Amino acid sequence: MSFNHKKTTKSSIVFLLPSLGGGGSERVFLNLCKQIDKSKFNVILCLLAKKGEFVSFLENETGFEVHDLGVSRVRYAILPIVKYVRKTKPDILFSTLGHLNALLGAISFIFPSKVKLVARESNMISKVNHHGITILFYKLFYKNFDRIVVQSSDMETDLKRIVQNLGPNQIVKINNPVDFNTVFELKESCEQLLPTGKINLISVGSLTHQKGYDMLLDSFSKFRNKDNYHLTILGDGELKNKLKAHAIKLDLSANISFKGFQDNPYQFMAQADLFISSSRFEGFPNVVLETLMCDTPVVANNYKGGINEIIETSIYGEIIDITDSIEFEKVCENLTSIELPPKTLSNMVKERFGIEKITIEFENLFSLLLTE
Structure with a gap:
């Protein structure tokens, strides 16, 4: 008697951050990288530069891979990001912070077609002192993301007012988690x-x-x-x-x-x-x-x-x-x-708002994306 064993591979998610500065977005991404079910997803934290107040939090962390692109500024990151994504071909590229998201939306056509792009907004776009070119990038290129995660209804309303060509299900509200x-x-x-x-x-x-x-x-x-x-x-x-x-x-x-x-x-x-x-x-x-x-x-x-x-x-x-x-x-x-x-x-x-509850919401979002 013979059996055919179907080989299964985990889906890979790259969490992309400029650095590990001591802000709320960085803490959220660190918590999610630790908490996400590693039997379902292979998690990689990719940093433009491995620096910032939270770098020490990576000590003895074995649950996920950390990759340092060694780039000093977001404006210099286009080529390193593209090379990395083309090489690793993750199933999902998940980024946060507005200026980085705006850049990825603009260059999304360069990435392999199988890569799902998810942006997490971290603030009220209309309130942040963005340069005019950044707002233009929002208006022109945010439609290129498969999903945009906001944390509050105020953020969703604000984003829809500025970016008016988004699909009906493109924005997903998921509150931030807290690690009890x-x-x-x-x-x-x-x-x-x-x-x-x-x-x-x-x-x-x-x-x-x-x-x-x-x-x-x-x-x-x-x-x-x-x-x-x-x-x-x-x-x-x-x-x-x-x-x-x-x-x-x-x-x-x-x-x-x-x-x-x-x-x-x-x-x-x-x-x-x-x-x-x-x-x-x-x-x-x-x-x-x-x-x-x-x-x-x-x-x-x-x-x-x-x-x-x-x-x-x-x-x-x-x-x-x-x-x-x-x-x-x-x-x-x-x-x-x-x-x-x-x-x-x-x-x-x-x-x-416990980390376990919110992480499940993110895992459900990622699983849904991978079926589309």
Whole structure:
């Protein structure tokens, strides 16, 4: 008796990133690379340059391959990307960050026809300070992607307004995931990281115009009882020196600490009383999910980009106009007077946005693409 054994091969997915800078998109891609079912998919993380704050996270990582193209800027990446894709012929090429997506859409005709192209938008296109040529690339070439993943309904509306020639099923909304186990492992600390005897406010993000720290400082400086509070900001960026100088000008030196980028922000989040998300806009603020995983409620500015899909009830916190200092202080007072049972917030967030749930949504998307 003889048997015919049909040889099966796993589908390959290349996750393409400019680098491993310390942003939300990079963290999402790292989490997905780790979590995706390796019995179904062969996962490769391809970096234009293997650099950035999250490179250390690759140490001892054996679940997926990492490839470094060794390119300093996206504009120089066309030939290395094309050569790599033609050589490896992945089933799916999955990229994120707008300028990289715009480039891939423009050169998509060069890739082998069997390669499915998926772009993950990371922000509100209309709000990001893109060059005119980038917006033109969106309008002309985004139709070339097989799927475009957005994280929120606001992002979907924004994308459709700018790119008007997309197919009815071309955009897929998948919320960002949060890695429950990693946050829980890292959030415990034996050290007191925040001031004692204060109501501790914390914010985490790049020190850029988007994150609205100038508005936060202005509003916080007007608190009637600001000496009862201490604000800690984690992150680095182009406005670091300007924001520090502004804090001094507002006489906030005793009320605020700039701690720079932290490999482990969760220890700070877990010790804080409230997290402040002061952004002018977002795509889908992963850092809000992460702080809720630390059971710290959130006060968020009323910005476009998914915050209303996270803070859907007052249990999670409040959405306000962050520039209204009277309302801001009142909300802080109210939220810090509420005591929730342990793990209330983290359990709710895990159920809605846990990495296992969101990864399955991505796996289903990839499997569907491979049948088309």
